[in-house]
Amino acid sequence: MPRGSLENHLFRRGSYFQPLSWNLRMKVALGAAKGLAYLHSGEAKVIYRDFKTSNILLDTDYSAKLSDFGLAKDGPVGEKSHVSTRVMGTYGYAAPEYLSTGHLTAKSDIYSFGVVLLEVLSGRRAIDKNRPQGEHNLVEWARPYLTHKRKIFRILDTRLEGQYNLDGAQAIAALSLECLSYEAKMRPTMDAVVTILEELQDSGEAEKRQGPKAGTKQAPAAAAASASKSSRKLRRRTLGGTKETTVGPNPKPLLARSR
Numbered sequence: 034m035p036r037g038s039l040e041n042h043l044f045r046r047g048s049y050f051q052p053l054s055w056n057l058r059m060k061v062a063l064g065a066a067k068g069l070a071y072l073h074s075g076e077a078k079v080i081y082r083d084f085k086t087s088n089i090l091l092d093t094d095y096s097a098k099l100s101d102f103g104l105a106k107d108g109p110v111g112e113k114s115h116v117s118t119r120v121m122g123t124y125g126y127a128a129p130e131y132l133s134t135g136h137l138t139a140k141s142d143i144y145s146f147g148v149v150l151l152e153v154l155s156g157r158r159a160i161d162k163n164r165p166q167g168e169h170n171l172v173e174w175a176r177p178y179l180t181h182k183r184k185i186f187r188i189l190d191t192r193l194e195g196q197y198n199l200d201g202a203q204a205i206a207a208l209s210l211e212c213l214s215y216e217a218k219m220r221p222t223m224d225a226v227v228t229i230l231e232e233l234q235d236s237g238e239a240e241k242r243q244g245p246k247a248g249t250k251q252a253p254a255a256a257a258a259s260a261s262k263s264s265r266k267l268r269r270r271t272l273g274g275t276k277e278t279t280v281g282p283n284p285k286p287l288l289a290r291s292r
Contacts, residue, residue, distance in 0.1 A: 034090035034098060039065075039149075043086060043156055043190075052190075055197040057095050058153045062205075063230040064097030065089050069146060070223035072099075073139045078108030080116070080137055084145035085126045085159070086152055108139055125159030125170065130217055140217035146226065147212025151175055154205060156190030172213055179210040201233055 036042070039061055041050045053061070065084075072079040082104040090098045109116050115136040120127070128144035131137055148159050151171055157164070159171050168174045178184040185206050189197065208229055214220045221229075 034100075035093045036091035036095065038087050039089040039091060039097070039153075040086035042091070043152055044158060052156075052192040053095075055193055055201070059201070059205075059230065059234055060095055061089065061091065061097045062150060062153055063227070063234055065099065065149070066146065066223060066227045066230055068097065068099040069142055070227050072105075073108075073142070073223050078139055080106045080108050080139055081142050081145075082106055082137065083122050083126070084142055084149065085123050086149055089149070106137060108137075123159075125172075128217065129215065138217060139223070140220045143212050143220045143223060143226070144214075144217075146223070147209045147220075148172060150205060150209035150212065151188075154190065154202065154209065155188045156192055157188075176210070176213070179206045182206075201236070204229070204233055 037050070042053050069081060069084065072081055081099070081102070083101065084099075088099060088101045090100050092098065104121050106116060106118060115138045117135055118137050120132055120135050122131075122145075126145040126148045128141040131141045131144075148171065151157075152159060155171065155175060157168075157171050160169060161171070162169050164174075175188045178188045182203050185203050186199075188206075189202060208221075208226065212220055212226070
């Protein structure tokens with residue numbers, strides 16, 4: 034793919050791999066979410082099993098495509114709740130219940146998506162032994178900050194240079210925390226994740242059209258705050274089990290061809 038992987042743009046330094054803006058990060062996150070939602074759609078779900086930044090490729094317009102399906106596995110069918118398999122994947126991205134039991138479900142992918150969202154927010158790798166003690170594991174380090182809105186700025190990528198919407202960042206942090214729930218059943222579906230990210234993207238487009246408020250450095254946050262509020266309602270419905278939210282019968286596939 035022309036622009037390489039998301040991993041390169043988040044973690045590599047150099048003139049070719051420029052830091053991604055906040056809006057581009059949200060675009061890539063939404064595109065990747067749609068790819069996973071497509072795999073999880075229909076009766077015969079496919080579990081990706083190795084969702085990570087290096088497997089998210091970007092075209093010239095920074096549209097995300099999923100690649101490398103070597104570890105993909107057919108999901109459970111009928112009344113089965115999971116697939117039992119040998120644990121494979123990448124350390125730092127795999128769901129805890131999968132690591133401990135070998136039980137694989139679509140919710141395992143959603144945990145991995147939460148890890149990638151954290152990487153997008155923070156500009157840090159899922160596992161980085163070069164960090165100070167206590168910061169090697171991104172999820173363990175970031176989790177306490179994700180539960181406090183006023184502390185979210187402590188994990189945001191410094192290469193954003195303050196150019197982000199705080200309400201949007203808080204909404205993404207809350208979404209990643211839900212995806213990273215210790216209990217698999219408490220994680221949202223990928224369809225619900227797509228809906229939330231679409232709302233946030235729509236609010237960002239509305240802010241662009243409105244332009245910045247006089248006397249403020251950043252665009253107004255009202256639209257993103259509204260999206261965050263509606264997203265919380267959506268997640269309560271989804272997690273409460275009253276109704277599963279969908280984004281249409283078949284989300285558009287955003288998958289790269291295997292080489």
